[in-house]
Amino acid sequence: MTTQANVLYDDAPYLNVRDEGFSIRSVEVTNAREKSWFARTPYGIAVLRYADMQKLLRDPRLRQGAYAWPRLNGVTGLFASWWSRMLLSQEGADHARLRRLANPAFSPALVTALKPTFAKIAGELIDKFSGAGECEFVGEFAEPYATRVITTLLGLPDDEWQRLAQLASEMGLALGVTFKADVVRIDAATQKMFDYARSLIEERSAKELGDDFISILIKTNRENQEALSDEELYDMVVLAIFGGIDTTRNQLGLAMDVFLAHPEQWKLLGEKPELGRAAVEEVMRVRPTVTWVTREAVQDFEYNGVAIAKGTTLHLFGQAACSDPREFPDASFDITAVRKPHFGFGGGTHHCLGHFIARGDMSEALAILAHRLKRPRLNGEATWLPDSGNTGPNTLPIAFDRS
Amino acid sequence: MKICVDLKKCQLHGQCIIAAPEIFSFNDNGELKWIESPDEPLRKQAEDAADVCPEQAITIEQGS
Numbered sequence: 325m326t327t328q329a330n331v332l333y334d335d336a337p338y339l340n341v342r343d344e345g346f347s348i349r350s351v352e353v354t355n356a357r358e359k360s361w362f363a364r365t366p367y368g369i370a371v372l373r374y375a376d377m378q379k380l381l382r383d384p385r386l387r388q389g390a391y392a393w394p395r396l397n398g399v400t401g402l403f404a405s406w407w408s409r410m411l412l413s414q415e416g417a418d419h420a421r422l423r424r425l426a427n428p429a430f431s432p433a434l435v436t437a438l439k440p441t442f443a444k445i446a447g448e449l450i451d452k453f454s455g456a457g458e459c460e461f462v463g464e465f466a467e468p469y470a471t472r473v474i475t476t477l478l479g480l481p482d483d484e485w486q487r488l489a490q491l492a493s494e495m496g497l498a499l500g501v502t503f504k505a506d507v508v509r510i511d512a513a514t515q516k517m518f519d520y521a522r523s524l525i526e527e528r529s530a531k532e533l534g535d536d537f538i539s540i541l542i543k544t545n546r547e548n549q550e551a552l553s554d555e556e557l558y559d560m561v562v563l564a565i566f567g568g569i570d571t572t573r574n575q576l577g578l579a580m581d582v583f584l585a586h587p588e589q590w591k592l593l594g595e596k597p598e599l600g601r602a603a604v605e606e607v608m609r610v611r612p613t614v615t616w617v618t619r620e621a622v623q624d625f626e627y628n629g630v631a632i633a634k635g636t637t638l639h640l641f642g643q644a645a646c647s648d649p650r651e652f653p654d655a656s657f658d659i660t661a662v663r664k665p666h667f668g669f670g671g672g673t674h675h676c677l678g679h680f681i682a683r684g685d686m687s688e689a690l691a692i693l694a695h696r697l698k699r700p701r702l703n704g705e706a707t708w709l710p711d712s713g714n715t716g717p718n719t720l721p722i723a724f725d726r727s
Numbered sequence: 728m729k730i731c732v733d734l735k736k737c738q739l740h741g742q743c744i745i746a747a748p749e750i751f752s753f754n755d756n757g758e759l760k761w762i763e764s765p766d767e768p769l770r771k772q773a774e775d776a777a778d779v780c781p782e783q784a785i786t787i788e789q790g791s
Binding site for chain 1: 753
């Protein structure tokens with residue numbers, strides 16, 4: 325480390341990302357972003373500005389860093405070992421092999437074909453509460469919607485959704501700052517998810533295999549263990565269920581929360597359903613469930629005059645970067661604005677695998693909701709996951725005008 | 728076939744390199760390079776790359 329780099333490093337603001345009360349949306353973070361492109365944290369640095377995040381997300385001198393999340397939290401166990409083995413934590417040839425295997429099941433063409441199904445699921449859920457003029461948005465819409473999209477996609481029985489949603493939700497606690505405190509609950513849910521995956525694979529294997537994702541994985545595994553080992557098969561099925569449910573539920577809850585504060589935008593979306601996709605992008609820019617992504621240096625290098633040592637963790641604060649006034653002079657929520665891409669799906673080699681589906685199903689859901697639920701407003705007290713890590717409302721009671 | 732990449736849309740995620748390593752690569756400056764008119768046996772790879780690009784920046788034109 326050069327002397328100059330040391331000075332720069334020591335002068336940088338400090339953010340305690342370990343604190344349960346820490347928020348990427350806080351003034352503390354905004355102030356830090358104005359002072360410096362990065363901040364020091366209890367482990368590694370936090371990258372705060374858009375241009376730097378854009379570069380570092382795909383920098384080949386960094387690897388995906390979330391694999392170390394359990395270790396950084398001092399946690400071992402079932403979730404921790406699955407997390408460190410699965411697709412997102414892999415690099416290089418193994419990552420490419422698994423990614424190529426999974427890609428066809430998440431293609432844009434498939435999503436286009438599923439649009440009518442998304443609309444049907446959304447319509448059925450809204451029918452159940454529209455007459456009441458109120459609902460608990462997470463429990464009555466976001467969660468069943470996200471879960472039924474996944475059960476449909478994976479060809480699982482519809483009546484499994486509640487059980488799977490519960491397990492995904494409990495496993496999801498691992499991605500928040502309370503990981504260590506919740507580990508017993510998280511591991512119990514992970515065990516049940518693996519049991520479910522195992523019985524699903526056994527059941528599917530007993531039948532004639534189709535073209536669905538699970539069948540394709542089973543076929544590959546049967547033909548060649550090198551292409552997909554037994555362990556990788558289970559890990560992938562658990563990832564497909566967990567990854568699809570937890571993030572989409574949280575993101576839909578966050579979307580509703582943002583629109584509650586911007587009624588004129590909701591009204592506009594209700595009148596122009598073609599803005600559904602733009603609404604998803606704008607919500608994910610200002611209020612992503614994945615508030616930061618992590619990278620780890622695989623070699624020593626210098627960036628912006630700061631020496632980054634091999635092994636350093638870099639928290640890329642997507643939410644802070646996407647309100648950076650250098651790139652978004654008017655960062656106010658506007659679903660008609662043309663924006664630079666947000667980082668809500670990460671980026672680079674590890675760009676979210678399921679993003680076409682997430683974008684497709686949330687676009688459809690938001691457009692239909694805005695059309696049917698007029699003038700939504702908060703109807704009681706919402707409860708929340710911790711504000712950083714993977715965030716979102718646990719419950720969000722709303723009222724609306726009966727249509 | 729001819730492969731076109733809209734570099735205004737491209738965000739250099741590198742998903743095309745995973746899907747079609749024989750067509751796409753990054754050079755030492757981190758810029759995307761690709762074989763513009765690959766041989767027919769690489770069509771599947773080219774289509775996979777176009778399909779998987781998160782920004783949908785890749786198009787395949789027919790003909791030589």
